[in-house]
Amino acid sequence: MKIKFISLASGSSGNCYYLGTDTYGILIDAGIPFRTIKKHLTEVNINMDTIKALFITHDHADHIKSAGIIGEKAGISVYTTDAIHKGMNRSYCMTQKISTSAHYLQKQQPVQIEDFIVEAFEVPHDGTDNVGYCIRAGEKTFCFVTDLGEITPTAANYIRTANYLVIEANYDEEMLQMGPYPAYLKARIASSTGHLSNAVTANFLADNMTERLEYIWLCHLSKDNNHPELAYKTVELKLRDKGIIVGRDVQLCALKRGVPSQLYELG
Numbered sequence: 001m002k003i004k005f006i007s008l009a010s011g012s013s014g015n016c017y018y019l020g021t022d023t024y025g026i027l028i029d030a031g032i033p034f035r036t037i038k039k040h041l042t043e044v045n046i047n048m049d050t051i052k053a054l055f056i057t058h059d060h061a062d063h064i065k066s067a068g069i070i071g072e073k074a075g076i077s078v079y080t081t082d083a084i085h086k087g088m089n090r091s092y093c094m095t096q097k098i099s100t101s102a103h104y105l106q107k108q109q110p111v112q113i114e115d116f117i118v119e120a121f122e123v124p125h126d127g128t129d130n131v132g133y134c135i136r137a138g139e140k141t142f143c144f145v146t147d148l149g150e151i152t153p154t155a156a157n158y159i160r161t162a163n164y165l166v167i168e169a170n171y172d173e174e175m176l177q178m179g180p181y182p183a184y185l186k187a188r189i190a191s192s193t194g195h196l197s198n199a200v201t202a203n204f205l206a207d208n209m210t211e212r213l214e215y216i217w218l219c220h221l222s223k224d225n226n227h228p229e230l231a232y233k234t235v236e237l238k239l240r241d242k243g244i245i246v247g248r249d250v251q252l253c254a255l256k257r258g259v260p261s262q263l264y265e266l267g
Helices: 034-043 067-073 082-090 153-159 173-178 181-192 200-207 228-241
Strands: 003-009 016-020 023-028 049-053 079-082 102-105 111-113 116-122 133-139 138-144 164-168 213-217 251-254 265-266
Touching: 003 034, 003 138, 003 164, 034 067, 049 067, 067 079, 079 082, 079 116, 082 102, 116 153, 133 153, 138 153, 164 200, 173 181, 181 251, 200 228, 213 228, 228 251
Parallel strands: 023 049, 049 079, 079 102, 138 164, 164 213, 213 251
Antiparallel strands: 003 016, 003 265, 016 023, 111 116, 116 133, 133 138
16 A cells, blocks of 8 residues: 655644545644645645545644634544544634534544554643554554653554654754743743653654664754754764664655645555
8 A cells, every 4th residue: 555645834833744545645733724735735636525534633723723624614524532622622723613523532542544543642742632643554554743742651652663753853952942932931842741852852763763664754843943954963863873874774854844845655
């Protein structure tokens, strides 16, 4: 089974990812305008009519802005936990509330969408509730881990199953501490319910690399506290320290914030 993947946006201004086959697909998060999602998908010959479901990681604005429109206007099922659904419908940024399109997930209880088996799992962040996603498609496994302050044993177990991994590298520690953010915001970002730094992600990947992991995409990079080149180099060098060579042993990409990635065809 050939799997297609594209990041439509990845950062604190908005997040949205597509995973699909030649005939159908799903979205992970919808934090950019609906028209922009449709436009970017059309540019790679993907029709919104083929989207079977939207999965939401948590209820922060940069992940849910268009979720209500996608669910209630486009008629696409919106999957997440009960707590996240409630948080979304309370959010100021989601003007179209979700009712008929709501579908409820239990963590670590898989649901099937066509050939995709999707399993949500707990991650530590400061949303109302927060999940990562493990998606099995045939013999391949995708793992999406964004917006978490630390990699818990549960998250680590899912990550180790992945052939393809989308994982947060939100900030460079020195840039955050030397930057203009107020002290409370710096503390929030660096906390155990905030975000992963380049160094934490790099160290985890170097210590937990598996032979099955083929591709790593670094996601949710900060506009003010990171650069794609810096995130990439931090991970690349840490992997090299362990004898893991990017381009030979694993592929690595730092996703840009407001620009779609290329369309990857995998498997």
